Structure formats: structure tokens, C-alpha cells
Amino acid sequence: xxxxxxxxxxxNISEYNITSVLPENVSSLAIIDFEEWRPLFRQNNxxxxxxxxxxxxxxKSWNNVTDxxxxxxxxxxxxxxxxxxxxxxxxxxxxxxxxxxxxxxxFPYCNYDAGKDGNSSCNAAILREANRIAxxxxxxxxxxxxxxxxxxxxxKNCSFxxxxxxxxxxxxxxxxxxxxxxxxxxxxxxxxxxxAIKDFVNLKLGP
Numbered sequence: 001x002x003x004x005x006x007x008x009x010x011x012n013i014s015e016y017n018i019t020s021v022l023p024e025n026v027s028s029l030a031i032i033d034f035e036e037w038r039p040l041f042r043q044n045n046x047x048x049x050x051x052x053x054x055x056x057x058x059x060k061s062w063n064n065v066t067d068x069x070x071x072x073x074x075x076x077x078x079x080x081x082x083x084x085x086x087x088x089x090x091x092x093x094x095x096x097x098x099x100x101x102x103x104x105x106x107f108p109y110c111n112y113d114a115g116k117d118g119n120s121s122c123n124a125a126i127l128r129e130a131n132r133i134a135x136x137x138x139x140x141x142x143x144x145x146x147x148x149x150x151x152x153x154x155x156k157n158c159s160f161x162x163x164x165x166x167x168x169x170x171x172x173x174x175x176x177x178x179x180x181x182x183x184x185x186x187x188x189x190x191x192x193x194x195x196a197i198k199d200f201v202n203l204k205l206g207p
Contacts, residue, residue, distance in 0.1 A: 007085065011092050018096050029144070029182065030100035032089055039082040041075040043109055051078070103144065105184075108133075127176055142179035149205055150197075153186040158196040160204070 022030060037051050038044045044051045055074040059065050065073055093102050108129040134141040147169045151159045173181060
């Protein structure tokens with residue numbers, strides 16, 4: 001579990017990040033991006049296993065938890081703490097920039113290797129989950145999937161999607177009924193990539 005001091009430190013850092021980047025009267029989309037961990041216990045895999053392991057160690061320190069209860073208890077406690085962490089972050093963000101349309105990156109989360117076989121079942125499942133969450137609000141929340149237009153945004157030499165892949169990344173989500181798309185990329189090597197991205201957006205993607 002996170003202590004109140006942990007939460008307070010995080011919120012202080014969040015306030016600095018938000019106020020130093022976003023103008024006070026901002027009214028555009030603003031995205032909270034957690035990259036190094038996942039809000040759901042089961043999605044912390046590979047390098048992120050450290051969060052599962054830390055949760056196990058905390059629960060093991062409780063004298064009244066048996067080995068058979070360990071995994072379920074760790075999952076419940078982690079998810080509860082993560083939910084509190086995210087809700088307080090969103091509350092702080094809305095307090096600081098109330099006119100922005102705040103969203104959360106990667107939740108629901110589709111893993112990096114989803115759809116490698118050309119099957120769109122993962123995308124459809126994630127959209128169903130996003131729609132389930134959206135319908136809990138009145139009016140329902142808009143759904144904006146994240147997508148990209150570069151094959152490898154970490155590469156200094158830009159390689160942009162061809163017509164077929166642009167169709168997949170734009171037309172297919174539209175047919176699934178989303179409200180819009182957010183193009184997501186990396187800021188790495190942006191000085192060398194910026195002009196190429198500008199030309200691609202103005203001459204290819206925009207039209």
C-alpha cells in the first residue's frame with residue numbers, strides 16, 4: 001500500500017509537471033501517461049514483474065495470509081492502491097487545469113504484440129472494454145484509441161506507414177465507432193524527425 005506521504009509526493013511532482021507544461025487556460029486533450037507500470041496487477045509482466053514481486057513481499061509480511069491466499073490478496077491490494085493513485089492524480093489534474101479534457105493513456109491496455117498475426121480480435125476486445133467503462137457515465141465518455149503512423153518512432157530515419165497500414169490504423173477504428181484517434185509517438189530524436197513528420201502530416205496524413 002502507498003502511504004499518504006507517498007501520494008502527497010507524487011501529487012506535488014504531478015502539479016509541477018502539469019503547471020510547467022500546460023497553459024492555465026488550456027482546453028485541449030491532456031493525457032496522463034503511466035509508462036513504467038500498469039494499473040492492473042495482471043498486466044505487470046517482464047520488467048514490470050518487480051511490482052508483482054513487491055506486492056507479494058508486502059502480503060507475505062502479513063501474519064494472517066496463507067500461501068494459497070497470497071496471489072489473490074496481492075492482486076486485490078495492488079489494484080485497490082493503483083485505483084486510488086490514479087483517481088487522486090486525475091482529481092489533481094482537473095483541479096489545476098479544469099478546462100482540459102483529461103484522459104488516461106493505455107487503460108484499457110492492449111499489449112505491444114497484439115495483432116501481430118493480423119487478427120483484430122484484441123483491438124475489438126479492448127474497444128468493448130473501453131465502451132463498457134464509457135457507458136458508466138452520463139453522458140457516455142468519448143473513446144479515443146491511441147495509434148501511430150511511424151513503423152519505428154525510435155529510429156532517427158523516419159519510416160512512415162504506407163497506404164495499406166494507414167487504412168488499418170485510421171479506417172478500421174472509425175468503422176468500429178470510435179469518437180476519434182490520438183496519434184502517439186516518441187519525443188526521442190525529435191529535432192531530426194520534426195521536419196519529416198511535419199511534411200508527412202501536411203502532405204499525406206492530413207489530406
